[in-house]
Amino acid sequence: MSEQDFSALSTTKSIQLSHGGGGQEMNKLIKGLFFKAFDNAILRSEEDAAVLTLEGKTAFTTDSFTVSPLFFAGGNIGKLAIAGTVNDLAMMGAQPQYLSCSVIIEEGFEIGKLKTIVDSMANELSISGAKIVCGDTKVVPKGCADGIFINTTGVGKIIQSGISVRNLADGDAIIVSRDVGRHGAAILMAREGLTLESELISDCNTLWPAVEALIAAGLDIHAMRDATRGGLSAVLNEWAQASDVGINLVEDDVPVSEEVRGLCELYGFEPFDLANEGTFIIALPQAQAQKALEVLEAFAACENAAVIGSVNNDHAGRVILTSGWGSRRYLDLPQGELLPRIC
Amino acid sequence: MSEQDFSALSTTKSIQLSHGGGGQEMNKLIKGLFFKAFDNAILRSEEDAAVLTLEGKTAFTTDSFTVSPLFFAGGNIGKLAIAGTVNDLAMMGAQPQYLSCSVIIEEGFEIGKLKTIVDSMANELSISGAKIVCGDTKVVPKGCADGIFINTTGVGKIIQSGISVRNLADGDAIIVSRDVGRHGAAILMAREGLTLESELISDCNTLWPAVEALIAAGLDIHAMRDATRGGLSAVLNEWAQASDVGINLVEDDVPVSEEVRGLCELYGFEPFDLANEGTFIIALPQAQAQKALEVLEAFAACENAAVIGSVNNDHAGRVILTSGWGSRRYLDLPQGELLPRIC
Numbered sequence: 001m002s003e004q005d006f007s008a009l010s011t012t013k014s015i016q017l018s019h020g021g022g023g024q025e026m027n028k029l030i031k032g033l034f035f036k037a038f039d040n041a042i043l044r045s046e047e048d049a050a051v052l053t054l055e056g057k058t059a060f061t062t063d064s065f066t067v068s069p070l071f072f073a074g075g076n077i078g079k080l081a082i083a084g085t086v087n088d089l090a091m092m093g094a095q096p097q098y099l100s101c102s103v104i105i106e107e108g109f110e111i112g113k114l115k116t117i118v119d120s121m122a123n124e125l126s127i128s129g130a131k132i133v134c135g136d137t138k139v140v141p142k143g144c145a146d147g148i149f150i151n152t153t154g155v156g157k158i159i160q161s162g163i164s165v166r167n168l169a170d171g172d173a174i175i176v177s178r179d180v181g182r183h184g185a186a187i188l189m190a191r192e193g194l195t196l197e198s199e200l201i202s203d204c205n206t207l208w209p210a211v212e213a214l215i216a217a218g219l220d221i222h223a224m225r226d227a228t229r230g231g232l233s234a235v236l237n238e239w240a241q242a243s244d245v246g247i248n249l250v251e252d253d254v255p256v257s258e259e260v261r262g263l264c265e266l267y268g269f270e271p272f273d274l275a276n277e278g279t280f281i282i283a284l285p286q287a288q289a290q291k292a293l294e295v296l297e298a299f300a301a302c303e304n305a306a307v308i309g310s311v312n313n314d315h316a317g318r319v320i321l322t323s324g325w326g327s328r329r330y331l332d333l334p335q336g337e338l339l340p341r342i343c
Numbered sequence: 344m345s346e347q348d349f350s351a352l353s354t355t356k357s358i359q360l361s362h363g364g365g366g367q368e369m370n371k372l373i374k375g376l377f378f379k380a381f382d383n384a385i386l387r388s389e390e391d392a393a394v395l396t397l398e399g400k401t402a403f404t405t406d407s408f409t410v411s412p413l414f415f416a417g418g419n420i421g422k423l424a425i426a427g428t429v430n431d432l433a434m435m436g437a438q439p440q441y442l443s444c445s446v447i448i449e450e451g452f453e454i455g456k457l458k459t460i461v462d463s464m465a466n467e468l469s470i471s472g473a474k475i476v477c478g479d480t481k482v483v484p485k486g487c488a489d490g491i492f493i494n495t496t497g498v499g500k501i502i503q504s505g506i507s508v509r510n511l512a513d514g515d516a517i518i519v520s521r522d523v524g525r526h527g528a529a530i531l532m533a534r535e536g537l538t539l540e541s542e543l544i545s546d547c548n549t550l551w552p553a554v555e556a557l558i559a560a561g562l563d564i565h566a567m568r569d570a571t572r573g574g575l576s577a578v579l580n581e582w583a584q585a586s587d588v589g590i591n592l593v594e595d596d597v598p599v600s601e602e603v604r605g606l607c608e609l610y611g612f613e614p615f616d617l618a619n620e621g622t623f624i625i626a627l628p629q630a631q632a633q634k635a636l637e638v639l640e641a642f643a644a645c646e647n648a649a650v651i652g653s654v655n656n657d658h659a660g661r662v663i664l665t666s667g668w669g670s671r672r673y674l675d676l677p678q679g680e681l682l683p684r685i686c
Contacts, residue, residue: 051401
């Protein structure tokens with residue numbers, strides 16, 4: 001498809017039902033926009049399925065993104081859709097290799113916005129080197145979706161095996177890669193139309209380069225997970241239950257920015273419950289914690305990495321939070337609505 | 344999670360935003376409904392990504408399903424979401440192995456309907472033996488989606504290589520596995536509230552058993568594709584262009600049921616443009632056509648399989664339709680809205 005053909009597409013300005021009908025208009029949209037941004041040999045083959053050559057253990061993960069609003073401080077649904085799935089692969093010690101991309105678009109959606117989103121996806125892919133090799137486009141009538149939903153599903157080669165929610169052990173240190181709650185707070189801010197004097201932007205980010213460096217450093221990572229929906233609280237509770245261990249969390253050691261803390265006080269949220277999209281938690285033997293922090297600190301997004309707790313054999317299945325005043329309480333899995341549609 | 348816990352879930356009767364929030368309610372929905380229906384060891388591991396052991400060439404494909412209405416004669420969105428992705432793998436000569444399942448549910452959606460859909464998915468999976476090994480659940484506020492959207496993405500081991508849109512050759516026969524246009528017609532009927540005296544049901548069906556038999560018979564399949572959106576017209580036009588050949592289609596040889604023909608006359612559709620969800624087209628050397636028909640006829644859904652055309656070197660890139668009166672015209676890629684949301 002020539003440049004000229006895509007110009008013709010652009011002049012229609014908004015997505016029509018025919019763009020999802022399987023005919024000429026859909027062909028133009030797919031070739032003029034998606035194929036151009038994500039170009040690679042496998043995608044270009046246009047078969048019913050991409051043909052991949054995979055070896056050894058492969059990680060496989062899926063996520064549908066329905067974030068509202070679509071654009072927020074620090075990213076948009078496109079950046080999020082790539083970072084989110086790439087991060088799920090990275091958290092299994094897998095190098096992100098191939099992604100599928102499936103979009104559901106509401107009739108009337110601006111083609112200019114779609115192009116911005118697709119360009120963000122292409123840009124974010126370049127950080128991990130993963131490629132989009134197959135896709136699907138559906139258009140639904142006005143009022144049947146909210147702008148655009150994106151599903152990305154990914155596969156990656158597992159480079160370090162044995163990383164698992166079930167592998168936490170007595171004596172492990174718990175590390176967080178940066179200050180928590182930024183993504184949830186940025187979405188809340190965008191939704192409420194708040195503007196702060198200070199800059200609060202989402203942590204939305206591809207974590208593979210930092211994970212790759214941790215693996216290359218030869219660390220014995222027991223568990224690793226990005227703290228998305230349900231935040232830090234959800235990850236630690238899942239770990240405590242899956243590994244049947246207790247986790248002690250020291251409140252004052254968890255990095256939280258002033259902006260996030262302020263918003264939480266205003267809205268009655270816990271920073272530990274807020275979603276992140278570029279923040280991960282690591283469990284590894286205490287003796288390796290310092291080395292892990294040194295590796296992380298080389299990455300701009302991980303400057304505030306910190307040891308925030310430890311694993312023990314008391315209170316198996318529970319997370320104990322020690323406050324700044326020394327009081328102790330259970331930190332539970334978040335309950336209720338929290339902040340819907342943060343990813 | 345115990346039976347009792349799921350009963351507690353069922354009594355809430357409809358999906359709430361909290362079912363997608365990453366907290367306790369979501370955990371209950373996922374474990375009480377999805378894990379129970381799709382149960383297998385990989386899914387149960389609950390890691391950020393499923394760990395698969397894949398060998399050799401692997402096919403990888405994605406589809407988001409937005410069909411409206413969700414229930415239609417011959418199936419529902421759940422059956423469709425499994426058959427659709429499994430069929431895309433089968434069309435590449437790949438044995439369907441692992442699927443991801445990602446759902447976007449509208450707040451207020453009936454849990455009873457969700458259970459029916461999930462049960463249909465589990466049932467359809469049993470036909471090919473593919474397993475759902477990872478998933479994602481999102482809930483959006485009322486009015487932000489239309490009931491439920493399902494994405495399935497699949498991987499499968501390629502058993503017969505070389506099947507490709509680019510491999511059609513002069514002298515190939517074109518075979519269709521059954522009568523065309525049923526799915527599009529069934530959706531149209533459901534949407535318009537039509538009831539016919541005769542039974543018109545969708546062809547929605549898992550094609551892997553028939554494809555497996557064709558491969559086992561040692562046939563030299565050049566190209567194979569299920570005729571979904573855009574119908575037979577879209578497949579043949581894509582093939583003619585990708586392989587740079589001409590395709591002759593004999594109108595009277597294409598099986599079309601009386602019911603589909605009647606609906607097409609009523610609404611001004613072409614049966615060749617209507618979607619199918621369990622009907623596929625094969626190109627293979629003329630000398631093997633009879634053997635292929637014999638293999639197909641052993642399957643109830645392929646009883647009406649027929650040779651419908653042939654491949655030549657004239658009119659490269661175009662499809663020529665010869666009518667019952669002997670007149671000839673180009674059969675073009677469908678254009679315009681057709682029937683939106685048929686899959």
